[in-house]
Structure formats: structure tokens, C-alpha cells
Amino acid sequence: MADTVVQPSQFFELSVLRLSPEVCGPGRRTLNSNLRCMIRLKEFETDMVEVPPFKFTSSEDEELCKTILKKVMPYDTHDYQLSAITHLLDGIDVLLVTATGTGKTDTFIRLMHVIRALSEDRMHTERFPCDPVMLVVCPTKALEYDMVRGQLGT
Numbered sequence: 001m002a003d004t005v006v007q008p009s010q011f012f013e014l015s016v017l018r019l020s021p022e023v024c025g026p027g028r029r030t031l032n033s034n035l036r037c038m039i040r041l042k043e044f045e046t047d048m049v050e051v052p053p054f055k056f057t058s059s060e061d062e063e064l065c066k067t068i069l070k071k072v073m074p075y076d077t078h079d080y081q082l083s084a085i086t087h088l089l090d091g092i093d094v095l096l097v098t099a100t101g102t103g104k105t106d107t108f109i110r111l112m113h114v115i116r117a118l119s120e121d122r123m124h125t126e127r128f129p130c131d132p133v134m135l136v137v138c139p140t141k142a143l144e145y146d147m148v149r150g151q152l153g154t
């Protein structure tokens with residue numbers, strides 16, 4: 001049997017697949033064995049149907065976000081907020097320009113609730129970390145104080 005040349009892209013796929021002894025069978029803990037197993041998996045994958053990437057901007061996934069938000073938020077989500085959230089979840093930059101007091105700050109709070117709920121779902125664990133963190137940069141101290149007061153209920 002001839003040696004198989006492993007390209008760098010194959011090594012990357014190995015780390016993404018996270019091949020383990022459970023997948024490859026007992027006693028195959030070496031990199032070589034995992035690579036052989038990966039090559040067998042690649043041959044098997046040619047018969048599989050490719051699944052399209054998950055898109056939050058689809059109507060079904062907008063409904064998923066609405067359902068999550070109804071459970072954790074006291075008020076309904078505006079359509080523009082939902083649109084911003086789903087685009088951000090798909091990795092699309094958003095510039096939200098609305099009047100004062102219409103929910104720009106609330107949009108990223110809702111986004112964090114959706115990310116937190118999705119991170120607990122096994123289907124989304126590769127896309128979202130298990131302990132998500134969001135960094136918010138506020139341009140004014142008044143907005144910071146309003147946010148703290150709103151969170152503390154004071």
C-alpha cells in the first residue's frame with residue numbers, strides 16, 4: 001500500500017472534524033491513524049448530500065429568533081431590530097439609524113440574548129462560543145448610565 005500524501009488543507013479538515021478514537025475505532029490514537037480514518041471519511045462523504053449553510057436571514061430562522069426573544073424579553077421585537085439581529089448573526093455589518101428612544105441599544109441587548117440561547121443549542125455550538133461575551137462601546141456617558149440604571153432597575 002502506497003503512502004498517502006497529506007496536503008495542509010487535509011490537516012485543517014482533520015482538526016475541524018475533531019477525529020477521535022470513537023470515530024476511527026479503538027486503538028487509533030496516532031495522527032497517522034486519524035489521517036487514514038479521515039481519508040476513509042472523505043471517501044464516504046462523496047456520497048453524502050451537501051447541506052446548505054445556516055442563514056438567519058431566512059424566514060424560518062427569523063421565527064427562531066422571535067421565539068427566543070419572546071421567552072426572555074418583556075416587549076415585542078420591532079421588525080427593524082429583528083432584521084438587524086439576523087443580519088448580524090449572519091456576519092453582515094449593520095448600521096442602524098433610528099430616532100432617539102426607538103431601541104438601538106435594545107437591539108444589541110436582544111442580539112446577546114439570541115446568541116446566548118443559540119450557544120446552548122448543540123446545532124449552533126460550532127458557530128457560537130459556549131460563554132458568549134459582547135463588548136459595547138458607548139459614545140456618551142449618559143447612555144452608559146441609562147444602561148446601568150435599566151439593568152439594575154434603579
